[in-house]
Structure formats: C-alpha cells, structure tokens
Amino acid sequence: xxxxxxxxxxxxxxxxxxxxxxxxxxxxxxxxxxxxxxxxxxxxxxxxxxxxxxxxxxxxxxxxxxxxxxxxxxxxxxxxxxxxxxxxxxxxxxxxxxxxxxxxxxxxxxxxxxxxxxxxxxxxxxxxxxxxxxxxxxxxxxxxxxxxxxxxxxxx
Numbered sequence: 001x002x003x004x005x006x007x008x009x010x011x012x013x014x015x016x017x018x019x020x021x022x023x024x025x026x027x028x029x030x031x032x033x034x035x036x037x038x039x040x041x042x043x044x045x046x047x048x049x050x051x052x053x054x055x056x057x058x059x060x061x062x063x064x065x066x067x068x069x070x071x072x073x074x075x076x077x078x079x080x081x082x083x084x085x086x087x088x089x090x091x092x093x094x095x096x097x098x099x100x101x102x103x104x105x106x107x108x109x110x111x112x113x114x115x116x117x118x119x120x121x122x123x124x125x126x127x128x129x130x131x132x133x134x135x136x137x138x139x140x141x142x143x144x145x146x147x148x149x150x151x152x153x154x155x156x
Contacts, residue, residue, distance in 0.1 A: 007150040049107030055081035
C-alpha cells in the first residue's frame with residue numbers, strides 16, 4: 001500500500017475527497033457536492049473510486065445498505081452507476097466501458113484499503129471486518145494489481 005501511495009504523483013486536480021450519496025444534492029436540476037471539508041488536490045481516480053463503491057459495487061455487495069443510503073433500489077442504483085461512468089468517461093462501447101470500470105474498481109479497492117484503519121478506529125463493524133478486508137481486498141486485489149493501480153492513480 002505504501003509503495004502504491006508513494007507512486008501517486010503530485011497533481012493540480014481538485015477533488016472532493018469524500019464523494020458519496022450523502023454529500024451530493026440536486027439544486028435547480030444540477031448535481032452539487034456539499035460537505036467540502038475534505039477537498040484537496042489528488043488523482044481524480046480517488047473520487048471516481050469512491051463513487052464506484054457507492055453506485056456500482058454496493059448494489060451488488062450490500063443491496064439492503066445501498067437501498068437505505070441511496071433511497072432507491074439496488075437495481076436502479078446499479079443502472080445509475082453504469083450511466084454515470086458511461087457519460088463521465090464518454091465511452092459508449094460496452095467492452096471498453098467494462099475495462100474502464102474495472103480500472104475504477106481497482107481505485108475503489110485502493111481507497112477502501114487505504115482508509116480501513118481510520119474507519120476501524122471509530123466504527124465497530126469496520127473493526128470486525130478489518131482482518132477480512134486486509135486479507136481479501138489488500139492481499140487479494142490490491143497487491144496483485146499494484147502496477148495497474150500505480151498507472152490508474154497517476155493518470156490525469
């Protein structure tokens with residue numbers, strides 16, 4: 001994890017730092033970010049990874065929690081995720097979009113792996129899940145894909 005984090009270049013890209021459904025609102029038909037306390041400069045892949053976690057990964061892995069936090073069905077949330085990343089990336093070819101979303105999924109895994117210790121310090125559920133996250137996510141996904149992650153996190 002340190003090797004990957006150390007490889008992230010300094011960037012002038014402004015990111016939200018904590019994009020999730022609770023920090024997005026709609027005003028006059030426009031999406032707006034709120035809660036700007038974690039705004040910083042960094043790779044856009046970190047914000048995209050957090051969005052991926054909430055609207056692509058969560059509907060598959062924790063549908064009940066997803067429905068509670070998003071206020072819509074997991075199926076509709078998953079469709080929203082596909083639509084968001086297709087529009088964000090400009091990729092219309094399903095195969096290319098699938099590859100793009102795999103890359104964003106890796107950024108999501110890194111984001112979760114990098115923050116699990118902070119979550120565990122204040123959240124009992126995260127503390128209980130930490131050994132599993134370390135084993136499955138960090139050792140099973142992040143470490144084997146570290147070169148791909150270095151590339152993704154350095155993209156502008």
